[in-house]
Amino acid sequence: MRVLTVAKKDFKDAVQSRALWSLVAVIVLVMVFVTYGYTQIPEAFGPTDEATFGGLLFFTDGILSLFVPLTALVVCYKALAGERELGSIKILLSLPLTRSDAFFGKFIGRTGVLGVGIGVGLTIGFTLGAVLLGSVEVVPLLVFLLLTLVFVATYASIMVSLSAVTGSTTRATTLAVGFFVLFELVWDAVPIGLVYVVEGFSLPATLPDWVFLVTQVSPSTAYATSLIALLPDVAAELGASVVVGSGDVDPSSAEPFYVTAEAGLVFIALWLVVPLLVGYSNFNRSDL
Amino acid sequence: MTAIQIDNLSKQFGDVVAVDGLDLTVEEGEIFGFLGPNGAGKSTTIDIILDFTRPTSGSVSVLGHDAQREGLAVRRRTGVLPDAYHVYDRLTGREHLEFAIEAKEANGEPEALLERVGIADAADRKAGGYSKGMRQRLIMAIALIGDPDLLILDEPSTGLDPNGAREMREIIRQESERGTTVFFSSHVMEQVEAVCDRVAIINRGQLVAVDTIQGLREATEAGETLYIEASRIDEEIVGRIQQIDGVTGATIDDDRIRVLVGDRSKFRVLETIDDSVVQVEDFSVVTSSLGDLFSHYTTDQQEVTA
Numbered sequence: 001m002r003v004l005t006v007a008k009k010d011f012k013d014a015v016q017s018r019a020l021w022s023l024v025a026v027i028v029l030v031m032v033f034v035t036y037g038y039t040q041i042p043e044a045f046g047p048t049d050e051a052t053f054g055g056l057l058f059f060t061d062g063i064l065s066l067f068v069p070l071t072a073l074v075v076c077y078k079a080l081a082g083e084r085e086l087g088s089i090k091i092l093l094s095l096p097l098t099r100s101d102a103f104f105g106k107f108i109g110r111t112g113v114l115g116v117g118i119g120v121g122l123t124i125g126f127t128l129g130a131v132l133l134g135s136v137e138v139v140p141l142l143v144f145l146l147l148t149l150v151f152v153a154t155y156a157s158i159m160v161s162l163s164a165v166t167g168s169t170t171r172a173t174t175l176a177v178g179f180f181v182l183f184e185l186v187w188d189a190v191p192i193g194l195v196y197v198v199e200g201f202s203l204p205a206t207l208p209d210w211v212f213l214v215t216q217v218s219p220s221t222a223y224a225t226s227l228i229a230l231l232p233d234v235a236a237e238l239g240a241s242v243v244v245g246s247g248d249v250d251p252s253s254a255e256p257f258y259v260t261a262e263a264g265l266v267f268i269a270l271w272l273v274v275p276l277l278v279g280y281s282n283f284n285r286s287d288l
Numbered sequence: 289m290t291a292i293q294i295d296n297l298s299k300q301f302g303d304v305v306a307v308d309g310l311d312l313t314v315e316e317g318e319i320f321g322f323l324g325p326n327g328a329g330k331s332t333t334i335d336i337i338l339d340f341t342r343p344t345s346g347s348v349s350v351l352g353h354d355a356q357r358e359g360l361a362v363r364r365r366t367g368v369l370p371d372a373y374h375v376y377d378r379l380t381g382r383e384h385l386e387f388a389i390e391a392k393e394a395n396g397e398p399e400a401l402l403e404r405v406g407i408a409d410a411a412d413r414k415a416g417g418y419s420k421g422m423r424q425r426l427i428m429a430i431a432l433i434g435d436p437d438l439l440i441l442d443e444p445s446t447g448l449d450p451n452g453a454r455e456m457r458e459i460i461r462q463e464s465e466r467g468t469t470v471f472f473s474s475h476v477m478e479q480v481e482a483v484c485d486r487v488a489i490i491n492r493g494q495l496v497a498v499d500t501i502q503g504l505r506e507a508t509e510a511g512e513t514l515y516i517e518a519s520r521i522d523e524e525i526v527g528r529i530q531q532i533d534g535v536t537g538a539t540i541d542d543d544r545i546r547v548l549v550g551d552r553s554k555f556r557v558l559e560t561i562d563d564s565v566v567q568v569e570d571f572s573v574v575t576s577s578l579g580d581l582f583s584h585y586t587t588d589q590q591e592v593t594a
Contacts, residue, residue: 002391009379009387016378086374091384091427094338094368095391096360287301287341 002097006105007112010079014113019074024117027067031125034059039132053137054234056129057144060122061227064148065220068118068155069184073176075113076159079106080283081172089288099284103164107276111156118152143230151223154272158219161279167288187218216263219271225264232261289352291316291438291469292337297346298493299332306332308493310346314471316437319464321480321487322473325586329493330473331371334442338368351438364392367431371442371473375423377416381407384415384426385433394434401429406455420447428459439463441472445479457483477582491586512554514547516561517570521545528565532557 014020037044038059042051080103083089092102122145130136162175191214196203216222228235292314299307307329314320324330335341337348339359348355350362376384385398402408405425410418415426424447431439439460445453460470460483474480480487481501488498497504505512518525521540529538529545534552538545549557554573562568 005387005390008390009376009383012383013376013378087370087372088374088376090340090368090370090373091375091388091430093340094363094366094370094431095388096364096393097391098360285342288335 002101003105003108006092006097006101007108010106010109011112014075014079014110015116017075017113020071020113020117023067023071023074024121027063027071027118027121028124030063030067031060031121032128034063035125035129035132039129051133052234052237053129053133053135054140054231055238056126056133057137057140057231057234058227058238060125061144061148061224064118064151065224066184067121068114068148068151068223069180069220071117072110072114072152072155072159073180075117076110076156077163077172077176078169079110079160079163081163081166081169084167084288085169093288100280103160103280103283104276106164107156107160110160111153114152114156115149118148122148137234140231140234144227147223147226147230150268150272151219151226154219154223154268157272157279158275161275164279164283167286183218184220187221188215191215213263216267219268222264222267222271225261226268227264229261229265235261289316290314290349291318291351292320292471293349294333294337295347295349297333297336297348298344299329299336299341300344305493307336307343310490310493310495312488312495312498314469316469317464317467318485319460319470319483320472321484322471322490323477323480323487323582324473324475324490326475328475328490328586330475330490331442332493333490334371334440334473337440338363338366338370365437367433367436367439369424369427369431369439369441369444371446373427375415375418375426378414380412380414381418381426381429382411385429388430388433392434396433401432402426404432405429405459421449421452424448424456425452428456432459432463435466435468437468439468439470439472441470443474444472445474445476453479489582489585496585512549513574514549514554514558515541515572515574516545516547516558516568517543518545518561518566518568520566525566529561532560532565 039051163172166172191211290313294310294312297307297310322330336343337355339355351365353361382398389396402411405428407422407425444456464470486500489496526538534557536550537548
């Protein structure tokens with residue numbers, strides 16, 4: 001498999017990134033801090049007085065919602081733009097490899113690097129959590145890990161694809177940071193802002209249903225609600241619900257599909273696939 | 289069979305015409321020099337041959353395969369030393385070769401290849417710490433993987449000291465003896481002169497000459513020049529010398545006769561003059577370097593088209 005040849009090479013290269021391991025160190029510190037805090041004084045972190053492994057999963061989910069995008073940005077923003085700017089892509093594509101091998105090999109390689117980095121952080125955090133709690137909930141843990149891997153691949157897809165549309169690392173940085181700021185930092189304000197404008201520059205007492213849908217567009221929000229969709233029992237136990245702007249929507253009572261937590265899964269799938277298609281077709285057409 | 293066939297190739301970047309209606313044929317087995325000043329369109333042409341860049345019009349066929357539609361088949365049989373490349377700083381020389389060997393689905397020992405280009409002792413060091421010359425050797429080793437049928441070398445001597453450049457020429461000759469077609473570009477005529485069977489000169493994206501080195505010399509009257517001092521120098525003598533077989537031109541130049549010699553031995557020409565035209569009292573020979581030829585083509589041509 002030629003694409004795996006590229007992925008393997010890319011993994012070996014990118015896994016040596018210092019920036020990656022600095023971020024992993026930060027993730028480990030935050031995980032240890034939160035895990036310890038949650039197991040010792042659960043009432044400070046959530047509605048229940050007793051710490052559970054399921055609760056730990058949901059807290060970790062919150063941490064990763066920030067750190068997966070950040071780490072993906074750092075690890076992937078130069079994936080293709082950097083190779084084009086420097087000229088190492090010429091070594092790669094002088095070999096009997098296609099543009100698709102290069103593009104998808106990069107995507108797989110960077111997903112692997114991110115997976116390993118995040119995996120190290122999670123292993124340390126969850127081991128500590130299991131020891132302190134004295135229990136592990138295996139099925140929710142596996143579901144969580146699988147969903148997180150998909151989330152990691154989704155962000156690798158987004159960042160590698162953004163990196164594929166330009167041959168300049170300056171522009172690639174702008175695109176990656178711009179994406180992060182728009183979809184991860186200010187996105188919650190976007191639907192509220194829309195409502196404000198639509199309602200004649202005032203906020204209604206209850207937010208319309210479509211606000212939920214717009215909020216879900218953010219990949220990390222989609223990741224968070226996907227976890228609720230996949231682990232409904234754990235979520236109910238914790239009283240976790242789908243957050244819409246400043247208010248909450250109870251997913252079980254909502255009518256249309258797009259107000260359910262499953263919408264998160266749909267958005268995650270779209271973020272995984274659509275950037276790859278756009279990024280590849282762009283990369284395939286460009287002069288290197 | 290032809291190794292590279294370029295038909296009416298053009299490439300525009302915005303308003304800039306990098307390659308302008310280029311036609312070129314490289315035969316299998318020859319060492320072909322691709323010459324031009326910086327910015328003449330050499331690298332763009334090579335980028336199109338390798339499908340890094342898509343042509344605006346025209347077509348390129350390499351080893352019988354269309355460069356754009358069948359690039360994979362082309363690169364399976366081609367070894368490349370690209371221009372303006374960059375190594376993977378965090379990977380070692382050995383890792384570079386392991387990757388390339390796997391990608392080419394070839395059998396090859398990284399050790400032996402690095403040995404051949406003279407950097408085996410640096411195999412396990414990260415390529416980011418290599419000197420420019422070592423990087424050039426590393427990529428040359430990658431190009432040699434799997435005994436390619438065609439070698440495309442873009443400015444292969446860049447970064448090499450004279451010793452390294454000589455070793456590079458030695459490798460090119462060895463590969464050629466094995467039957468490999470070698471296509472290499474340079475902006476320095478002297479590097480091409482030493483190894484090439486044929487040479488193409490391009491300038492401003494257009495082909496200005498393609499010939500053997502001998503042929504180029506003749507075509508530009510810049511072959512060997514004899515300066516003769518004779519017992520009698522006048523227009524009649526010059527006229528008679530011009531009739532001699534192998535003489536492409538004769539003029540009076542500063543009390544001497546300047547005789548341009550084409551494809552005949554200059555001694556034969558000298559003998560003929562001495563025997564049947566006029567007694568030669570003294571003579572000197574000036575061989576114009578290909579560097580002169582090159583600037584003749586590229587500068588004169590520019591003045592003509594400008």
